[in-house]
Amino acid sequence: MTDHGAASSRPISHNRAVWQQFRSHKGALFGLVILGLLTLAVLIGPLIWVPDKLTVAEAIKLKNQGPSLRFPLGTDQLGRDMLSRMMLAGRISLAVGFVAMIIAIVFGTFIGVIAGYYRKLDGPLMRLTDMFLALPLVPLLLVLVVLFRDRVAGLLGPELGAFLLIVFAIGITSWMQAARIVRGEVLTLKEREYVLAARSIGTAPRRIIWRHILPNVISPVMVAATLGVAEAIITESVLSFLGLGFPPDFPTWGRLLFDALSYMQVYPERVIWPGLAISLTVLSVNFIGDGLRDALDPRIRGR
């Protein structure tokens, strides 16, 4: 710990210290800015940028256009404006990433806390985790999506059905890391004196978990969650890339890339835009995760 005299003699709050450490990580700041810009663009963009409604004849005339003032990213093979499609696709891609991450983290944390806290359940739950880790995930996800797509679409409509199915499938196959991390943390936390004290005054296990255990596992969970968003976005685009993700009129970045593949030799930019968007998002999320890991680790912070 370095001491800067009077300036640091005043104690600083935890959040502030975390932010200061986070700010010193250039990559993380860059990631935060880029992710913020991308999120703003896909959230507000479609409200500002409303392309004119074209008739079929006009759309056919305007298909495969290069970039122009009217169509900043050109048009696709059906005369649709690429910029507005990119923004709408980004909404879904980001939403898939966040929702799938939340499912995975909630489920993983639940399994991890239960396994770490209740000794009897530890063995079976960890065997379950090991088994999930040994499952071939990409093939299984593909199979899941193909086999259940029509049934779920029939129940919930094609768009919501595809969204929920994919988000759920990704969530249910990526909770294992979080569960393992949380279990490890809980195993050490529950031997601490304050947990012992809480137990000795007769606090119910559920309350100990909510009040004393969960707030203390939040840092590793946050890092796992950040990296989980990146993972989920990539998984979704892999599914879309193999033609097994979202329907074509409900695009994601992966789907746009897949659609553009057939025109790759003539219009390479149509592949590059969505690919660049996916890569930039994942890159910035990974950088944020990296920065968070450093910022939340008290051994690194302040050095």
Place this chain on the structure above:
Amino acid sequence: MLTFTLRRLLLAIPTLLVISLVIFLLVDLAPGSPMSEIPLTVPPDVRQRMIEALGADQPVFFRYFLWLRQFFWVEPATLFDSWFGTSLAGDEQRILSWQSRSPVFTIIGQRIPQTLTVIGTAYLVAVLIALPIGIYSAYRQYSFFDQAGTLFAMIGFSVPTFFSGTLFIIIFAVWLGWFPTKYDTQLSVTDWPSFLERVRQMVLPVMTLALANAAAISRYMRSSMLDNMGMDYVRTARAKGMPEKTVILKHVLRNSLIPVVTVIALGIPSIFGGAIITENLFGVNGIGAALIGAIHANDIPMVQTLAFIFAILIVLFNLIADVLYGLLDPRIRYD
């Protein structure tokens, strides 16, 4: 060590059985069964006969045990027969693909060499790129090279292979025209020009897979080297007046390779999964492409068998990594 290996092997059996059951039931009980694909114009009695011909009218567990028996007894026995001319398998039913009506393992046998050539080369290239980068980044920590390596690894993690592969195709195949866009599976290597042709068409898929894997391995190598460079034995070696090259390349490197070797072993099954994308992008006719084809065609036995083979690979390489770790590092005693 032997008891540990045996115990792990025995533990792998129930794991694999549960996984096989999960895969079988998931694929089998799903609503989108191939029976729903039969056109409605087919009369009911013909439909019934079609279902019977595929064996899909039997109870689920009966079919599960039949499939397990075929997988673990009939198929190995058939392989044994074809090698040694015995007749262990007799004329028992093998696992048949619903698409082509030929045995699933015959198809896999035809596809696997393609996958192994491309993926094997890619992984080898990845390791060969990653180790020097990792070693040098650790040796010159926080130098320009290290920073560049970190950025390279971060980009390697983040850019998905389907995009990097597409970019490579656009740049090197479409614009520069150095390499073909598609992998020609028919090409057989007979002479020097055809060998060069094979190398040329392998460059893009190998580069795509290698870059993605090299990113992760180089980071592991770097952090493992950094862990070891602070050890006392390194200071002792330097204090003895050993040349820096010997210290780094003999003492530090050997110890740092222990965790990296296990990471490399652990990564092998996942690159088979990742290869599904690369094979589709470059048109390599391997098992990944076979899996996608089978999924699109609702070829249930093929999907189940391929998915289970992937699972076996994962369990097997986990086991290999554990055993390797114990063998390489005598400080770790499992017994």
